[in-house]
Amino acid sequence: MFDRRDFLMNAGLIGAGAMLPGAGLAKGVLAAEKADVVIIGGGLSGLNSALMLGDLGFKVVVLEAGAMVGGRVKTLDTSEGKLDVGASQIGRGYARIIDACMKFGLKLTPEDRDLLPFGFRYKDQWIDLKTWADNPLNKTVGDERKISPMLMGQAVTSKWNPCKELSDWLDPALASQDISLRQLMVQKGYSPAAIELAAYSAPGIGMDETSMLRMWQEETRGAADRRIGGREREQRDHPFGETNDHNAIDGLSSINNIVGGTQQLPFAMAAKLGDVVRLNKRVGRIAMSDKGAIVTCIDGSAYQARFVISSLPFSMLREVEITGAPNPHARDAITHMPYANTARLYLSVEKPFWKADGLPASFSTDGPIGMFWGIDNHTGEGKHRAMVVMVGKVAQAISQRADAVPFVLSELERLRPASKGLLKVVAYKDWMRDPLQKGCGFSLAPGQVNAFGRDFIKPWQVLHFCGEHTRRSDYGMESAMESSERVVLEVAERAG
Numbered sequence: 001m002f003d004r005r006d007f008l009m010n011a012g013l014i015g016a017g018a019m020l021p022g023a024g025l026a027k028g029v030l031a032a033e034k035a036d037v038v039i040i041g042g043g044l045s046g047l048n049s050a051l052m053l054g055d056l057g058f059k060v061v062v063l064e065a066g067a068m069v070g071g072r073v074k075t076l077d078t079s080e081g082k083l084d085v086g087a088s089q090i091g092r093g094y095a096r097i098i099d100a101c102m103k104f105g106l107k108l109t110p111e112d113r114d115l116l117p118f119g120f121r122y123k124d125q126w127i128d129l130k131t132w133a134d135n136p137l138n139k140t141v142g143d144e145r146k147i148s149p150m151l152m153g154q155a156v157t158s159k160w161n162p163c164k165e166l167s168d169w170l171d172p173a174l175a176s177q178d179i180s181l182r183q184l185m186v187q188k189g190y191s192p193a194a195i196e197l198a199a200y201s202a203p204g205i206g207m208d209e210t211s212m213l214r215m216w217q218e219e220t221r222g223a224a225d226r227r228i229g230g231r232e233r234e235q236r237d238h239p240f241g242e243t244n245d246h247n248a249i250d251g252l253s254s255i256n257n258i259v260g261g262t263q264q265l266p267f268a269m270a271a272k273l274g275d276v277v278r279l280n281k282r283v284g285r286i287a288m289s290d291k292g293a294i295v296t297c298i299d300g301s302a303y304q305a306r307f308v309i310s311s312l313p314f315s316m317l318r319e320v321e322i323t324g325a326p327n328p329h330a331r332d333a334i335t336h337m338p339y340a341n342t343a344r345l346y347l348s349v350e351k352p353f354w355k356a357d358g359l360p361a362s363f364s365t366d367g368p369i370g371m372f373w374g375i376d377n378h379t380g381e382g383k384h385r386a387m388v389v390m391v392g393k394v395a396q397a398i399s400q401r402a403d404a405v406p407f408v409l410s411e412l413e414r415l416r417p418a419s420k421g422l423l424k425v426v427a428y429k430d431w432m433r434d435p436l437q438k439g440c441g442f443s444l445a446p447g448q449v450n451a452f453g454r455d456f457i458k459p460w461q462v463l464h465f466c467g468e469h470t471r472r473s474d475y476g477m478e479s480a481m482e483s484s485e486r487v488v489l490e491v492a493e494r495a496g
């Protein structure tokens, strides 16, 4: 149990205050609200940390910059009902999230997002995937010819994954594999044509931008979820997005959603925490000494605490001024950790236009809109849902366009003239353009696992880190929860 007797750490605070520039801060120091631990960020990892620390008897304050909690768990009200534009899929292996849903009385339901068959648009032609091996556009060699052109990057990533256990990606024995997909393919002797194709389905940011170790972490965890669900490796016929296996094991299908939207979960967590969660509190500065810290928001409010936990993605933490003992290692990670993007256009399809043009409903392209997912409405006819899913380089490029939505719609019409007039925009979300996220998920560039990937989660003076980017073995929402368990142990042990 945490002992608060020696907690007022005034000497530390005066020290910290003295380090800070500007006359405004002195006022902030005097007015600072006191807590044992200040938690920055009200996404799943911040809220879960607060709940656990509260249970241990710590006085906590959660500072969330947005007008509501949830972060990358975001449910919109749309003309078509509730829509999750952030996390939604909950696998059978999501022990922590499932447990939290049970605790807060939230119901799970099998995901209803089965994808219709895929085609591939390549070099401005529709490719018949069944005859790809004999297609003159197929310049790959030997066995490569049989690999689906829209799955090359994923197929290579999966084939060479050396990780058996979930945390193997951090094992120094694999240090030589902290390389890009392109480097791996060159090493393994793939043809230039196969390397070119892999660019369209490279997991992560792109085939030069993301370390294989980072990609294999995600892949190994995905395989574990499939094992827990008793499923063999899926024989994929489409890129990205799992096929839901609706067979219930212990009441769960392989992919589940929270009834009413995923954001019900952070809402329930915040309701349990009560008024320690402060909204519209964007942190601008963390001033540390060895004994404590003062956290200042851009509205001038200040909070003093023995410990600070940052759950901010590093894309956001790098905008926060941090003063204290120099820590070049942490600074390097905060400054240079790359963030991937995803942008999605959610559509309703008034009539299944694929019946008119005879092409597969869904498709992947080598062009600027990435993937179009036609979603089965299970009745065969009538109104369907659809999504344009942009990831990696495609998503990075779309973020640069002010006219993203009209551009994507016009590109869809160009590729599928039969869709003209039949697509209605329900929502659009570009995570790189979200001012409180600036990306959808962390990445590690080739060489960065070796440079800082193994150690950057260690505390910097009294500043501790959680959040999905500090995962060791899990992924998605589970990694946010995993990270909060670790950080709470760190703080509790240190507090004595």
Ligand SMILES: Cc1cc2nc3c(=O)[nH]c(=O)nc-3n(C[C@H](O)[C@H](O)[C@H](O)COP(=O)(O)OP(=O)(O)OC[C@H]3O[C@@H](n4cnc5c(N)ncnc54)[C@H](O)[C@@H]3O)c2cc1C
Pocket (backbone or CB within 6 Å): 040, 041, 042, 043, 044, 045, 046, 063, 064, 065, 066, 069, 070, 071, 072, 073, 085, 086, 087, 088, 089, 090, 281, 282, 283, 284, 311, 312, 313, 316, 317, 320, 342, 431, 436, 437, 439, 440, 441, 466, 467, 468, 469, 475, 476, 477, 478, 479, 480
């Ligand atoms: C499009 C998309 C789809 C996804 N799909 C899935 C899925 O199906 N299944 C799955 O398991 N996972 C999925 N994920 C991943 C999952 O959403 C994340 O791993 C998880 O929600 C991250 O939680 P977090 O607490 O680490 O970070 P966040 O949710 O990012 O929380 C950080 C919080 O910090 C706040 N903040 C930022 N700057 C400041 C500041 N200066 N001061 C104070 N607060 C600040 C933000 O507003 C945010 O609330 C998806 C993510 C995205 C983007």
